Amino acid sequence: MIQNRSQWGTRFGFILAATGSAIGLGNIWRFPYTTGENGGAAFVLIYILCVILIGIPVLIAELTLGRYTQRNPVGAIKAITPRGLWKILGYLGVIAGIAILSYYSVVAGWTIGYIFKTAFHETTNFGAFVANPINEIFYFIIFLSLTMFVVLGGVKSGIERWSKILMPLLFIILFGLIIYALTLPKASEGIKFYLQPDFSKINGRTILAALGQAFFSLSLGMGAMITYGSYISRNTNLISSATIVAFSDTLIAIMAGLVIFPALFAAGMEPAQGPSLVFNVLPTIFSQMPGGTIVGMFFFILLAIAALTSSISLLEVGVAWAVDELKFSRKNATIFLTLIALILGIPSALSQGYSKFLSEMNLFNKTGFLDIMDFLFGSFALTFGGFLLSIFIGWKWGAKNALDEINYGIYKNYEFLKSGWSFLIRFICPIVIFLVLLNIFKIF
Ligand code: PFF
Numbered sequence: 550m551i552q553n554r555s556q557w558g559t560r561f562g563f564i565l566a567a568t569g570s571a572i573g574l575g576n577i578w579r580f581p582y583t584t585g586e587n588g589g590a591a592f593v594l595i596y597i598l599c600v601i602l603i604g605i606p607v608l609i610a611e612l613t614l615g616r617y618t619q620r621n622p623v624g625a626i627k628a629i630t631p632r633g634l635w636k637i638l639g640y641l642g643v644i645a646g647i648a649i650l651s652y653y654s655v656v657a658g659w660t661i662g663y664i665f666k667t668a669f670h671e672t673t674n675f676g677a678f679v680a681n682p683i684n685e686i687f688y689f690i691i692f693l694s695l696t697m698f699v700v701l702g703g704v705k706s707g708i709e710r711w712s713k714i715l716m717p718l719l720f721i722i723l724f725g726l727i728i729y730a731l732t733l734p735k736a737s738e739g740i741k742f743y744l745q746p747d748f749s750k751i752n753g754r755t756i757l758a759a760l761g762q763a764f765f766s767l768s769l770g771m772g773a774m775i776t777y778g779s780y781i782s783r784n785t786n787l788i789s790s791a792t793i794v795a796f797s798d799t800l801i802a803i804m805a806g807l808v809i810f811p812a813l814f815a816a817g818m819e820p821a822q823g824p825s826l827v828f829n830v831l832p833t834i835f836s837q838m839p840g841g842t843i844v845g846m847f848f849f850i851l852l853a854i855a856a857l858t859s860s861i862s863l864l865e866v867g868v869a870w871a872v873d874e875l876k877f878s879r880k881n882a883t884i885f886l887t888l889i890a891l892i893l894g895i896p897s898a899l900s901q902g903y904s905k906f907l908s909e910m911n912l913f914n915k916t917g918f919l920d921i922m923d924f925l926f927g928s929f930a931l932t933f934g935g936f937l938l939s940i941f942i943g944w945k946w947g948a949k950n951a952l953d954e955i956n957y958g959i960y961k962n963y964e965f966l967k968s969g970w971s972f973l974i975r976f977i978c979p980i981v982i983f984l985v986l987l988n989i990f991k992i993f
Pocket of ligand 1: 570571774860
């Protein structure tokens with residue numbers, strides 16, 4: 550085991566950093582529009598089931614493998630099985646991380662743009678805003694550079710410090726917005742759509758969307774949590790930590806929906822409009838409510854920061870790999886991988902109306918380069934990665950060995966929880982994910 554690997558300052562610091570990775574655009578941008586596209590409440594219910602039955606067990610598994618091996622995803626797999634093809638799973642994680650970072654930073658750039666748009670009462674609509682290539686590239690580069698600077702700072706001073714104060718603030722502002730949204734006329738129609746399930750709307754695609762969203766939102770399936778786990782000390786209880794992270798993440802997503810859907814129905818907009826959803830709905834709330842300019846600015850600032858505490862984990866996976874395995878310096882690894890994300894992100898940035906070709910290309914039922922990247926890496930690769938990881942940890946490394954590691958930091962005998970985890974990771978996770986993946990191939 551590697552000595553002197555940097556570690557989180559405290560258990561609380563680790564939980565905040567992991568929560569910071571989980572909570573991001575996935576909760577506030579992706580969750581509401583995916584719910585809107587998949588018919589509302591029934592999707593929300595399936596989503597919650599996916600988090601409990603699959604998300605939490607995989608999260609525990611990733612943290613455990615990371616803490617045991619103290620490596621990046623590729624190194625962690627090599628530490629368990631030095632030979633064979635399993636390490637491809639680690640590379641898949643590094644690639645998915647950079648690919649997601651590329652378009653994630655484009656969307657995060659929109660939130661930065663919206664800080665200024667709100668401040669200056671600029672009324673161009675979302676479509677026009679994102680079709681402007683100068684806006685797109687400028688804010689994209691700003692956000693990606695911020696990510697790079699934080700990652701250059703390293704684990705404790707960079708990542709941990711940022712997460713501490715800002716996440717609680719986001720919670721408070723969302724809470725205030727819910728109260729306001731609920732007072733809007735027609736709010737009850739939004740609540741009905743969001744919370745009253747209509748099971749006829751569920752099909753294989755809905756389940757894939759829910760599972761993919763759970764992986765995306767909890768930062769699973771690409772080794773981000775293996776990497777974060779590698780900086781945890783052995784007196785941290787992994788089961789309770791994972792549960793706290795998953796609970797907070799789900800709470801923020803549900804809260805975001807409680808703001809968006811009442812406001813959406815109040816404004817008479819369409820729930821299934823895709824990635825533009827929150828950028829169309831939120832400004833209408835801010836333009837009507839008293840003090841909306843300040844609240845709106847503050848909201849977009851916090852959202853950009855939430856995105857930053859996630860994007861750093863997307864980049865950190867590749868950086869940890871290049872530093873551990875390729876012996877890059879931290880600085881060179883960070884700059885090199887940021888440049889790759891920059892090049893890869895440009896087509897996403899131009900796919901929002903500026904380039905007809907990139908905006909209208911159609912693959913896997915998704916339209917536009919950014920949406921296709923999000924489906925391929927944000928849904929498919931993470932879900933597939935989660936499938937392989939559950940087999941790797943449950944069977945190849947073995948749930949028994951993993952439990953020996955989990956036992957550190959647990960001072961009571963939670964036999965029931967431990968055997969529950971071992972059952973879920975060995976049987977339920979691989980089987981359910983496999984069935985869902987089979988279904989995608991029908992869609993292909
Ligand atoms: N969980 C982040 C969000 O919800 O915005 C996105 C993300 C971060 C996905 C890190 C995957 C990951 F490894």
